[in-house]
Amino acid sequence: MASNNILYAQSGGVTPVINATACGVIQTVRTNGQGLGRVLAARDGIIGALQEDLIDTTAMSDGEVAALRHTPGGAFGSCRYKLGSVEDNQEEFRRLAEVFRAHDIGYFFYNGGGDSADTALKISRMGDAFGHPVRCIGLPKTIDNDLMVTDTCPGFGSVAKYVAVSITEASLDVKSMASSSTKVFIMEVMGRHAGWIAAAGGLACRKSGDAPQVILFPEIPFDEDAFCKAVDESVKANGYCSVVVSEGLRDSAGKLLADAGTQDAFGHKQLGGVALVLAGIVRENLGYKYHWAVCDYLQRSARHIASKTDVEQAWAVGRGAVELALAGHDGVLAAIRRISADPYRWDIVPVPLSEVANQEKKMPRAFIDPDGFGITDACREYMAPLIQGEDYPPYRDDGLPDYIQPEFELVERKLPEYRV
């Protein structure tokens, strides 16, 4: 009998909805997986696959699997670990093939971004060489929304919703008190290379003058004078100014602003905190009272304010991966295809991993206002559907979300120990 178990692994930074994708895989196999075996999950991503740290999800109750849909973080663990080229890393790829063979794994589902697509593609291609072919399906996931081809990446819609809701709320706060207190509020969001997340803040702005009045994208080199002018104009016109800034903001020489010499208490260079740098610029040039927030992990784990659309898409790419595997696909991404914008309709289609691997989708310049401080209607049209709908987790009596934190036993090992 051919190997027919699935190995599912989470890769890279986790999201509020990556577990919803795992849920989609497991539920679909349980209800519609004729011909498929067990769904195994690698603990801590590809590291677990290498180390033979495997979890048998058949031990999970249906209730536990269902709870994955509303639980943030990566329930099976994730990692930042990139496999190199097959040529230079024969040992690692050989080990993977051994693990796959030992556990009758015929399908590898890799839930990640562009690097993971590359890894999945390599594994797909190595099969024959290592004597144990596996069908590889990529499942898109990244809050950065920077994968090619797919309409969006599960995870992004929920982060976008968090950012748009948060800047709406904080701006109401600032506006309330601007006449005698804080006039400038700066909110730092993720996005080291692409401004998708920062752009989501622009969804809060429905008419001229609405917050956020200034958005700073990594795609637009920072111009201190223009920034100060824009902030000052907003304070004079609206009484206050709300700023959303991407952590990846760079100056005209391409240097990260967050690297601009900020020192910590020990006199060491402090990474992170572009919000802090901007606050200093506001103080020096404008003298307005300011406040700043850094969302960091809060934004990418905020399952409590997830986008319903995003949760549905995250689940659907899990189901889609199973269906693609059953249909004999290999080396493809379960991509989201936009059928229409309004109403937003989409489906899941296979796209060759080679079109996705190791690439980054930047914000088109046409999505950013000519002045560089806001988003255009084209951007809004693209992005608005992605934050539609709410999908609240259930809450316990104590007022906190009923997230699952399963303790997993590892499948008994069949191979010699291997440590990454």
Place this chain on the structure above:
Amino acid sequence: MASNNILYAQSGGVTPVINATACGVIQTVRTNGQGLGRVLAARDGIIGALQEDLIDTTAMSDGEVAALRHTPGGAFGSCRYKLGSVEDNQEEFRRLAEVFRAHDIGYFFYNGGGDSADTALKISRMGDAFGHPVRCIGLPKTIDNDLMVTDTCPGFGSVAKYVAVSITEASLDVKSMASSSTKVFIMEVMGRHAGWIAAAGGLACRKSGDAPQVILFPEIPFDEDAFCKAVDESVKANGYCSVVVSEGLRDSAGKLLADAGTQDAFGHKQLGGVALVLAGIVRENLGYKYHWAVCDYLQRSARHIASKTDVEQAWAVGRGAVELALAGHDGVLAAIRRISADPYRWDIVPVPLSEVANQEKKMPRAFIDPDGFGITDACREYMAPLIQGEDYPPYRDDGLPDYIQPEFELVERKLPEYRV
């Protein structure tokens, strides 16, 4: 006919639910306000009262008033402006009396914290001296939860819920990836003098080892060695460590850690960012990869994750103030009295403003673990009811909360211009 209009004013830092209190006042007067006149609101708090910048809420539709209940920020504007003593500020108090007389204001409802209670008390006492007595009712509001006598302060429960939910979520994220990536996560919350908000993070911790493993309170002088030891132990035992830190954390000499010499890009001392200081300490002493977040205004405007209990209490102190006014009370706070803890039952009772004015309720030492890094069962018993229940705002089709942003016309002025 005696002056029977109510002047309602918002004071100090706004909250996710201060508008719910305004809603409680206006709705109660509309349905049960026999003998009362109009509800006027001062624009931007007491400054508006002084400047005769008044809003007539009778112009608001019932729908607009209802929407106040789910809209964060201060819809009428707030300010940080403290009236001095009556003796030293005769002109200001005389002006207030003139405004009250000119607009037939017989009741002053001041929605704020300890300073506002002091102001309301002064205005209550000045009446006879200035020839226009007004009945003054304090309506409690402060996310800091530091008012005496009242069981809690509207605003706190929702901030507490935000903090407990956020650290739960971010900790799931960190835990997922700790084997190969970030091991220490630091979340900075508000609370310059009292650790109530930081303590709320402890509600996320249900059993030993749960996040947050370390909470740092302003009440407990920071001990760098003990902190590093606690973080390291958690990383070794749990694989990661989540830290909640109050912005008001101080060293043994009473100095704010956030003032510990952090410099910005210009070499100027940077205020704020104790999370950044702790991150530096983790790096220097432990070498673990870290991330940090600063919640800032996001926490005190996060109406999307408000506590249902808090919203109900905020509304109820508005209703209670009207009822106290009708019953002839003056110089009292509409305080929340705890009748029972489990189930949580409470009512609104009058408490003399003199028992509240200019005082701060610190966290009792018995609410903090002996080691200084967590909360006790006594704290949990007190605080858990305050975050119970969800009270989601309605959402628009575009995926964002349907918050109201009314544009108000000011009531025609009757007095000479006066600028604060």
